[in-house]
Amino acid sequence: MLNKKTILVTGATSGIGAAICQDLLGAGASIVAVGRNSDRLDVLKTQAPSRVKIIRFDLTQFADHKAVLTDIGTIDGLVYSAGITDSNPLRFFSLEKYQKVIDINQTAPIVLVSELVRAGCLNPASSIVFISSILGPRIGMKGTAAYAATKAALTAYAKVMALELAHKSIRVNCVSPGMVNTALITNQHQVSEESLRIDMQKYPLGKRFAEAREVATVVRFLLSDESSFITGTELVADGGYSIQ
Numbered sequence: 639m640l641n642k643k644t645i646l647v648t649g650a651t652s653g654i655g656a657a658i659c660q661d662l663l664g665a666g667a668s669i670v671a672v673g674r675n676s677d678r679l680d681v682l683k684t685q686a687p688s689r690v691k692i693i694r695f696d697l698t699q700f701a702d703h704k705a706v707l708t709d710i711g712t713i714d715g716l717v718y719s720a721g722i723t724d725s726n727p728l729r730f731f732s733l734e735k736y737q738k739v740i741d742i743n744q745t746a747p748i749v750l751v752s753e754l755v756r757a758g759c760l761n762p763a764s765s766i767v768f769i770s771s772i773l774g775p776r777i778g779m780k781g782t783a784a785y786a787a788t789k790a791a792l793t794a795y796a797k798v799m800a801l802e803l804a805h806k807s808i809r810v811n812c813v814s815p816g817m818v819n820t821a822l823i824t825n826q827h828q829v830s831e832e833s834l835r836i837d838m839q840k841y842p843l844g845k846r847f848a849e850a851r852e853v854a855t856v857v858r859f860l861l862s863d864e865s866s867f868i869t870g871t872e873l874v875a876d877g878g879y880s881i882q
């Protein structure tokens with residue numbers, strides 16, 4: 639289904655982005671994998687050398703996007719999965735922490751897409767997928783203002799970009815998961831295992847968080863021609879959490 643497509647995946651070195659890379663390779667696609675962790679990128683490359691191109695790059699180096707993209711050739715899709723979270727409650731608000739989250743989650747994707755468009759890297763009928771979240775567009779959570787703002791921004795970007803790129807038949811959509819079992823949540827030391835266990839009970843489907851591969855399959859659908867008339871929308875994959 640995707641065997642003639644080349645997809646650029648950011649966040650390819652961990653969690654959801656890594657699962658997306660595995661899923662796309664399984665579906666026969668070629669990938670351009672972006673991340674900062676060289677060891678993990680190298681492992682990915684050895685897995686399918688002829689179908690994996692790796693780019694070690696800090697996406698918050700905005701001035702370098704143009705130069706980094708010169709080598710990638712043309713692509714048929716982009717998945718923007720790079721992202722971070724950080725607790726930043728109003729009483730202890732840190733502008734520095736806030737800006738860090740905004741840079742990678744919100745500014746980098748728009749810089750990347752605009753450079754891809756300007757460089758003519760996106761083939762006609764390409765598909766762009768942003769990994770958003772229910773947190774921001776759908777629900778709130780104490781202490782997460784920056785993260786929630788960035789994810790709400792991505793859903794807004796998707797609508798605007800979808801309109802700007804429709805004349806090239808390029809589609810732009812978001813996938814919005816609830817909690818997913820990745821390093822993003824296990825590395826949040828301020829959240830106890832007990833509170834994660836309690837949160838899991840609030841997921842109607844299975845009283846559990848999602849696995850990264852369950853997000854990857856949704857992304858694959860949006861990258862494929864099966865979703866050829868879907869653009870500017872948000873596909874929620876949260877086991878029913880946000881409909882309660």
Ligand SMILES: NC(=O)c1ccc[n+]([C@@H]2O[C@H](COP(=O)([O-])OP(=O)(O)OC[C@H]3O[C@@H](n4cnc5c(N)ncnc54)[C@H](OP(=O)(O)O)[C@@H]3O)[C@@H](O)[C@H]2O)c1
Nearest residue numbers: 649651652653654673674675696697720721817818820822
């Ligand atoms: N896990 C969840 O519960 C959940 C829920 C909803 C939405 N999401 C969203 O899903 C996306 C992926 O999250 P995840 O759970 O897979 O997290 P993760 O396992 O922590 O992976 C984050 C990825 O982002 C990359 N990254 C971070 N900063 C970067 C930078 N400055 N430049 C380049 N790459 C950078 C990391 O690459 P390096 O380590 O190589 O730098 C890593 O591959 C995020 O946008 C997140 O907001 C996650």
